[in-house]
Amino acid sequence: MNDEAERARDRYERAHDPSRVIALSDGVFAIIITLLVLEMHVPDLSAGQSLAEALDEVRPSFVAFLISFIVAAIAWAGHRDLFSYVRRTDRALIWFNVLYLLPVCLLPFAASLLSRHDEEPLALQAYGAALVAIAASRLVTWLYATNRPHLLYEPIGFAARRAGAMIVMLQGVIYAAAIFVSEYSIIVPLVIYAATPAAYFLGVAFIRAGAPPASAERDFT
Amino acid sequence: MNDEAERARDRYERAHDPSRVIALSDGVFAIIITLLVLEMHVPDLSAGQSLAEALDEVRPSFVAFLISFIVAAIAWAGHRDLFSYVRRTDRALIWFNVLYLLPVCLLPFAASLLSRHDEEPLALQAYGAALVAIAASRLVTWLYATNRPHLLYEPIGFAARRAGAMIVMLQGVIYAAAIFVSEYSIIVPLVIYAATPAAYFLGVAFIRAGAPPASAERDFT
Amino acid sequence: MNDEAERARDRYERAHDPSRVIALSDGVFAIIITLLVLEMHVPDLSAGQSLAEALDEVRPSFVAFLISFIVAAIAWAGHRDLFSYVRRTDRALIWFNVLYLLPVCLLPFAASLLSRHDEEPLALQAYGAALVAIAASRLVTWLYATNRPHLLYEPIGFAARRAGAMIVMLQGVIYAAAIFVSEYSIIVPLVIYAATPAAYFLGVAFIRAGAPPASAERDFT
Amino acid sequence: MNDEAERARDRYERAHDPSRVIALSDGVFAIIITLLVLEMHVPDLSAGQSLAEALDEVRPSFVAFLISFIVAAIAWAGHRDLFSYVRRTDRALIWFNVLYLLPVCLLPFAASLLSRHDEEPLALQAYGAALVAIAASRLVTWLYATNRPHLLYEPIGFAARRAGAMIVMLQGVIYAAAIFVSEYSIIVPLVIYAATPAAYFLGVAFIRAGAPPASAERDFT
Numbered sequence: 001m002n003d004e005a006e007r008a009r010d011r012y013e014r015a016h017d018p019s020r021v022i023a024l025s026d027g028v029f030a031i032i033i034t035l036l037v038l039e040m041h042v043p044d045l046s047a048g049q050s051l052a053e054a055l056d057e058v059r060p061s062f063v064a065f066l067i068s069f070i071v072a073a074i075a076w077a078g079h080r081d082l083f084s085y086v087r088r089t090d091r092a093l094i095w096f097n098v099l100y101l102l103p104v105c106l107l108p109f110a111a112s113l114l115s116r117h118d119e120e121p122l123a124l125q126a127y128g129a130a131l132v133a134i135a136a137s138r139l140v141t142w143l144y145a146t147n148r149p150h151l152l153y154e155p156i157g158f159a160a161r162r163a164g165a166m167i168v169m170l171q172g173v174i175y176a177a178a179i180f181v182s183e184y185s186i187i188v189p190l191v192i193y194a195a196t197p198a199a200y201f202l203g204v205a206f207i208r209a210g211a212p213p214a215s216a217e218r219d220f221t
Numbered sequence: 222m223n224d225e226a227e228r229a230r231d232r233y234e235r236a237h238d239p240s241r242v243i244a245l246s247d248g249v250f251a252i253i254i255t256l257l258v259l260e261m262h263v264p265d266l267s268a269g270q271s272l273a274e275a276l277d278e279v280r281p282s283f284v285a286f287l288i289s290f291i292v293a294a295i296a297w298a299g300h301r302d303l304f305s306y307v308r309r310t311d312r313a314l315i316w317f318n319v320l321y322l323l324p325v326c327l328l329p330f331a332a333s334l335l336s337r338h339d340e341e342p343l344a345l346q347a348y349g350a351a352l353v354a355i356a357a358s359r360l361v362t363w364l365y366a367t368n369r370p371h372l373l374y375e376p377i378g379f380a381a382r383r384a385g386a387m388i389v390m391l392q393g394v395i396y397a398a399a400i401f402v403s404e405y406s407i408i409v410p411l412v413i414y415a416a417t418p419a420a421y422f423l424g425v426a427f428i429r430a431g432a433p434p435a436s437a438e439r440d441f442t
Numbered sequence: 443m444n445d446e447a448e449r450a451r452d453r454y455e456r457a458h459d460p461s462r463v464i465a466l467s468d469g470v471f472a473i474i475i476t477l478l479v480l481e482m483h484v485p486d487l488s489a490g491q492s493l494a495e496a497l498d499e500v501r502p503s504f505v506a507f508l509i510s511f512i513v514a515a516i517a518w519a520g521h522r523d524l525f526s527y528v529r530r531t532d533r534a535l536i537w538f539n540v541l542y543l544l545p546v547c548l549l550p551f552a553a554s555l556l557s558r559h560d561e562e563p564l565a566l567q568a569y570g571a572a573l574v575a576i577a578a579s580r581l582v583t584w585l586y587a588t589n590r591p592h593l594l595y596e597p598i599g600f601a602a603r604r605a606g607a608m609i610v611m612l613q614g615v616i617y618a619a620a621i622f623v624s625e626y627s628i629i630v631p632l633v634i635y636a637a638t639p640a641a642y643f644l645g646v647a648f649i650r651a652g653a654p655p656a657s658a659e660r661d662f663t
Numbered sequence: 664m665n666d667e668a669e670r671a672r673d674r675y676e677r678a679h680d681p682s683r684v685i686a687l688s689d690g691v692f693a694i695i696i697t698l699l700v701l702e703m704h705v706p707d708l709s710a711g712q713s714l715a716e717a718l719d720e721v722r723p724s725f726v727a728f729l730i731s732f733i734v735a736a737i738a739w740a741g742h743r744d745l746f747s748y749v750r751r752t753d754r755a756l757i758w759f760n761v762l763y764l765l766p767v768c769l770l771p772f773a774a775s776l777l778s779r780h781d782e783e784p785l786a787l788q789a790y791g792a793a794l795v796a797i798a799a800s801r802l803v804t805w806l807y808a809t810n811r812p813h814l815l816y817e818p819i820g821f822a823a824r825r826a827g828a829m830i831v832m833l834q835g836v837i838y839a840a841a842i843f844v845s846e847y848s849i850i851v852p853l854v855i856y857a858a859t860p861a862a863y864f865l866g867v868a869f870i871r872a873g874a875p876p877a878s879a880e881r882d883f884t
Contacts, residue, residue: 007817008877014816015882020689020743026241027469027693030248034256034326035697042333051341069326073319080241080315091871091884094743098736105697105732112705122714153235154228208312214229219236221312247462248690251469255477255547263554272562290547294540301462301536374456375449429533435450440457442533468683472690476698476768484775493783511768515761522683522757595677596670650754656671661678663754 016088016151021097025083028101029076032108036068039112063194064115064127068107070197075104075134077221078168082142085216087153096141103133124182124189128175131193135172139165160216163207167220170203171196237309237372242318246304249322250297253329257289260333284415285336285348289328291418296325296355298442299389303363306437308374317362324354345403345410349396352414356393360386381437384428388441391424392417458530458593463539467525470543471518474550478510481554505636506557506569510549512639517546517576519663520610524584527658529595538583545575566624566631570617573635577614581607602658605649609662612645613638679751679814684760688746691764692739695771699731702775726857727778727790731770733860738767738797740884741831745805748879750816759804766796787845787852791838794856798835802828823879826870830883833866834859 040061043054079100086093110130117123142164149155174196178189204220211218261282264275300321307314331351338344363385370376395417399410425441432439482503485496521542528535552572559565584606591597616638620631646662653660703724706717742763749756773793780786805827812818837859841852867883874881 011817011877011879012882014747015879017747020685020746022241023244023686023689024693024696024739026244027248027472027690028697030245031252031694031697033322034249034252035701037326037330038256038259038701040330042330042337045338051338051343055343055347069323076245077315077319083241084235084238091867091882094740094884098740101696102732105700109700109703109705116705117708117714120714122718126718154232204312214232216232216236219233219312221315243462244465247465248469251466252473254466254543255470255473258547258551259477259480261551263551263558266559272559272564276564276568290544297466298536298540304462305456305459375453425533435453437453437457440454440533442536464683465686468686469690472687473694475687475764476691476694476771479768479772480698480701482772484772484779487780493780493785497785497789511765518687519757519761525683526677526680596674646754656674658674658678661675661754663757 013088016090018083018086018089018093021089021094022083025079025097025101026076028104029072029079032072032104033069033076035108036065036072036111039108039115040065060118061112061115063190064111064118067193067197068111071131071134072104072107074197074200075100075138078138078142081164081219081221082145084219085152085154085156086145088151090148090151093141093145093151096137096144100134100137100141103130103137106130106133118190119186121182121186124186125179127193128179128182128189131175131196132172132179135168135175139168139172142168156216159211163211163217164220167200167203167207171200174199234309237311239304239307239310239314242310242315243304246300246318246322247297249325250293250300253325254290254293254297256329257286257293257332260329260336261286281339282333282336284411285332285339288414288418289332292352292355293325293328295418295421296321296359299359299363302385302440302442303366305440306373306375306377307366309372311369311372314362314366314372317358317365321355321358321362324351324358327351327354339411340407342403342407345407346400348414349400349403349410352396352417353393353400356389356396360389360393363389377437380432384432384438385441388421388424388428392421395420455530458532460525460528460531460535463531463536464525467521467539467543468518470546471514471521474514474546475511475518477550478507478514478553481550481557482507502560503554503557505632506553506560509635509639510553513573513576514546514549516639516642517542517580520580520584523606523661523663524587526661527594527596527598528587530593532590532593535583535587535593538579538586542576542579542583545572545579548572548575560632561628563624563628566628567621569635570621570624570631573617573638574614574621577610577617581610581614584610598658601653605653605659606662609642609645609649613642616641676751679753681746681749681752681756684752684757685746688742688760688764689739691767692735692742695735695767696732696739698771699728699735699774702771702778703728723781724775724778726853727774727781730856730860731774734794734797735767735770737860737863738763738801741801741805744827744882744884745808747882748815748817748819749808751814753811753814756804756808756814759800759807763797763800763804766793766800769793769796781853782849784845784849787849788842790856791842791845791852794838794859795835795842798831798838802831802835805831819879822874826874826880827883830863830866830870834863837862 040058043051043057045051045054089097107130110127113123114127143161145151146156146161146164174192178192181192182189207217207220261279264272264278266272266275310318328351331348334344335348364382366372367377367382367385395413399413402413403410428438428441482500485493485499487493487496531539549572552569555565556569585603587593588598588603588606616634620634623634624631649659649662703721706714706720708714708717752760770793773790776786777790806824808814809819809824809827837855841855844855845852870880870883
């Protein structure tokens with residue numbers, strides 16, 4: 001136990017332990033998921049207005065809440081998928097992880113912008129930009145970590161790496177298309193933002209179904 | 222240790238480890254419990270108004286805070302009860318869990334709506350709908366997980382499964398009745414929302430008292 | 443390992459594991475500590491007003507923030523002290539713990555009330571009432587848990603139980619006195635609220651210094 | 664196992680376990696990182712104003728958000744670095760840690776002040792004061808803990824202690840200079856606040872590169 005090599009190894013493991021990176025991230029995801037509701041404001045009734053009419057005005061906020069809730073939950077599930085392979089962090093992975101949390105933290109602002117100005121192309125584009133940034137930073141973190149066997153419990157096969165990258169890139173591309181389209185339409189990008197999570201669930205189901213028995217991608221969430 | 226079967230098993234356990242699902246959920250419950258207070262606003266004094274009079278106007282907010290605090294605490298305790306049996310998650314359980322957190326996250330909005338429009342049937346119904354949704358998603362998650370022995374530390378007996386489902390269904394039915402009644406009365410649904418937690422505590426005490434010594438339902442919280 | 447008695451014991455330990463009670467509580471304390479700052483509002487400048495003058499108006503908020511921050515930190519440290527002895531929870535301890543978190547969650551409201559109406563006896567009393575409620579629920583939780591050896595790692599001596607109760611009761615009595623005094627003075631209760639944490643630190647130091655070597659009270663925080 | 668000395672050691676370890684200090688801190692950092700976005704307010708459009716123009720007014724908030732996000736992330740990474748060496752806490756370390764969390768908790772207020780009054784020297788100075796306070800309390804906590812081998816997994820060498828102190832002191836000195844300069848310039852302190860994180864990253868990279876193989880400073884984040 002007091003052997004020098006063993007002490008050096010223990011020190012190395014402690015310095016690269018991912019548990020606090022995971023704890024910080026779980027905290028951030030939990031807070032974002034719950035903060036989103038604060039962007040829904042209970043309406044005051046103007047003269048002669050019924051509560052039903054007033055609540056009708058909250059509907060865009062509610063839609064933005066629902067979409068953002070699912071987006072944040074998917075971002076968390078993807079984070080959990082990745083870190084279920086990660087045995088050790090290094091300095092770069094810690095900062096890539098912070099970079100991943102940054103656009104997630106901007107989600108409440110983007111959702112609020114979208115719900116308050118839901119007919120403005122710029123609001124649709126800003127929301128899409130946050131979603132693209134989440135996908136892009138998740139992709140970078142995924143590619144970085146899965147390519148470093150010394151950070152992983154065991155090496156990840158090429159097919160799993162590619163599947164994990166594809167499912168995120170697909171999201172990013174769809175969201176980027178929504179940004180482009182929002183110059184011409186208000187409905188189409190909204191439908192895209194609402195429907196992409198469903199596409200994600202189907203995509204993961206498809207990957208899982210086609211994966212060989214003991215492969216990593218078989219357990220994508 | 223380097224045996225292929227053992228590595229596959231380790232990989233399986235890591236991918237199905239429930240610890241991050243629990244961490245996210247504890248975070249969400251902790252935040253909801255504390256965010257509820259933000260819906261109580263310190264009053265400004267209008268001309269000639271005493272602080273006591275102004276605080277009197279905060280009373281509906283305070284009542285809504287108290288009820289919602291207990292509702293959220295019961296939802297957390299039920300979550301803890303369930304996951305004390307859960308050794309592994311799977312993809313469906315993770316998403317059922319997210320589904321369970323969704324109405325919990327809406328609670329601050331529903332509480333704020335109730336406290337600001339406490340004489341409106343619609344506000345009473347919206348609050349009741351959130352409570353019914355919490356009960357319904359808890360029921361689904363309970364039924365799903367307790368029926369899958371490979372996700373559990375040990376199989377759960379039929380009596381425990383039924384008791385766990387009954388106590389949640391009972392809540393849901395009572396809350397649904399409150400929604401129905403709120404078309405005709407403002408006081409009755411409020412009393413129901415305030416009294417149901419007490420009924421829940423009694424119901425659990427009743428289940429525990431009647432449960433055989435080493436049964437799961439003996440440790441319901 | 444597959445022995446029936448052993449499985450029953452494992453089941454018992456899982457059902458009484460305090461880890462999620464601690465996780466929820468740490469979450470609540472972390473959120474309260476950080477939410478307090480939200481009650482400090484950045485001032486808008488009225489005509490001809492300098493920022494220094496405007497910030498001067500924020501001073502009561504800042505004082506209320508500082509006092510409440512320390513109060514919440516002490517409540518957390520006391521919770522940590524207690525649960526460092528707790529090996530198992532039971533149903534009552536879980537609900538006592540929820541009861542302890544309730545007045546802690548009200549602290550941001552009480553602090554906001556105090557900072558906005560810092561010359562109103564009622565605001566001083568409401569703030570004091572929150573502090574008394576924190577002390578009272580902490581006392582009940584302490585007395586309940588330390589009196590149940592089957593919930594503890596090892597029995598706690600009478601001197602430690604009494605010291606732990608005294609330090610909390612002392613707080614409660616001082617805060618109750620501040621409530622009483624606030625009918626006649628505005629400065630005195632504020633000074634009491636600000637000075638009691640210092641008294642607490644000294645009291646704990648005094649208890650630690652007088653405690654026999656391997657006693658529980660020697661490690662009070 | 665029932666030996667008296669062993670029980671005393673177990674009791675000692677439980678009372679000095681740093682896990683809850685870390686959990687509280689991770690919670691606080693996660694919340695601060697996410698609360699910062701709440702200081703960015705979605706603009707209402709005044710007559711004839713486009714959303715692009717309105718969003719332009721949010722830019723100072725966005726800059727303050729970005730800087731504060733990085734500051735909080737660095738404060739967290741430094742906390743993680745320190746506590747990767749910490750095996751046990753004592754009473755003083757717990758309260759030093761609370762002291763470290765205090766200015767971190769003030770960051771959202773300071774960021775809001777800066778974004779709302781970004782041409783006021785006083786706002787620049789208040790923001791700088793928060794950053795200096797974070798650096799100062801981090802320095803004190805670092806120097807206290809690293810000087811107490813009984814709290815550490817293994818003693819920390821003098822070079823590592825000095826490097827850890829230097830990188831924090833450097834931050835503090837730069838921020839103090841920004842406070843001083845803000846009497847004469849508005850741009851310069853803003854540039855300093857934005858650029859110091861980059862200097863920190865370079866400084867840590869420099870320390871890592873120059874550190875001997877198995878030294879503690881080699882794993883600074």
